[in-house]
Amino acid sequence: MKSTREILLERRTIRKYTSDPVDENLLLDILEMGCRASTTGNMQVYSIIITKESDLKSQLAPLHFNQKMITEAPVILTFCADFNRFNKWCKLRNAEPGYDNFLSFVTAAIDALLVAQTVCIAAESNGLGICYLGTTTYTADKIIEVLKLPKGVIPVTTVTLGWPADNPEQVDRLPLNAVIHNEVYMDYENEDIELYYSEKEDRSDSKQFVKENNKTTLAQVFTDIRYKKADNVHFSNVLLQVLKNQGFFNQ
């Protein structure tokens, strides 16, 4: 059995899965572990949607930009910020909920993300592979329709889950010193940036990536192709509208 340290240090994102299903009891066990994660005031203001049906996966696929994992993984988990259940409890108990505002969305999103990561680690400790889909916040409006999410519920992230059919190389990370600060934030000088990003820029896969995309620097691949300003602005407005529609913007 691998130690938790090995599981965490050796992890890789898995994008290819075998056709084997994930046993229902194993899935429930993993979700149970996830729900022991810390939660604000023990309110548990999150929900997890488990999607396995191929028809629903096909409806979700374009909302995740047709990444293959959505239809190929046996299980799709959509983690949602959810004040709907809590609000219903309050109303049934003669209490007036005041959770229709931006702070409450952030609180519920934090809850959902701590559970999501705990579920992922629980899955990985059982030999399963996971992949996070960042597309959830881009197309939350349409995911809400497909998954029938009521007011008070917003999807925050999606995880594909299954048995690995692949053992990819571990990707690089910045040196730890690049992301930690002692006592207070020490802002970065140009020399720090050079130092911290040099290993990433010197990798052959990075150089290949720059070349394939006809760019001159790796950073330009991010700003001009992968995460463009125009897209970010568009999806920001979509997401803010989702917050309003789902009842989280009445401050």
Place this chain on the structure above:
Amino acid sequence: MKSTREILLERRTIRKYTSDPVDENLLLDILEMGCRASTTGNMQVYSIIITKESDLKSQLAPLHFNQKMITEAPVILTFCADFNRFNKWCKLRNAEPGYDNFLSFVTAAIDALLVAQTVCIAAESNGLGICYLGTTTYTADKIIEVLKLPKGVIPVTTVTLGWPADNPEQVDRLPLNAVIHNEVYMDYENEDIELYYSEKEDRSDSKQFVKENNKTTLAQVFTDIRYKKADNVHFSNVLLQVLKNQGFFNQ
């Protein structure tokens, strides 16, 4: 050695710590494990501020409503959404970053929270205890001042870390069925709410809590005392202003 399953299922939030320090190498090892967590496009748009100095802890204490853990824990970790480092890299590499918008804040906050939870699990697997402080998003404006966070950086959550001086009982959770949905969201009927919240409401500590606070239902303790609408509205506006000031609201 405990299995990951035992670590996750048996976890408790620890609010009392011994005076023993956390060894520097152990802390770095835990942070290294944390940084293997999934991150959007491998951008690592987060930073972790490690605060140990008692003067700084005293400055942070009132911003966390003087919860004792802040001054008593040997280590305080503030997890931040951080596009500042990435933006500096882009500018140094002739690339124009477009990350001054709401979506980019959410992306960076997700990154920060997945790292935070991985750090917590890594810590717990080493016998350390942790406590999340939800106050971070309430007083982000003042935490930014104390920790000298530049534009592009917003604190998202804070974790106190140390050796447990306490072995509290594990707190309750809703039944798993209350938070999971198969295929699509199944909205709650009154009978569902009754079923899912009955165990929590019937606990002697819940009943004591209602009595102490002179309320008639447990839900009222949340709506009228712990998480009041007026506070939520106030802190929503503070947090939205922080997003604007830190350069995340230009969509």
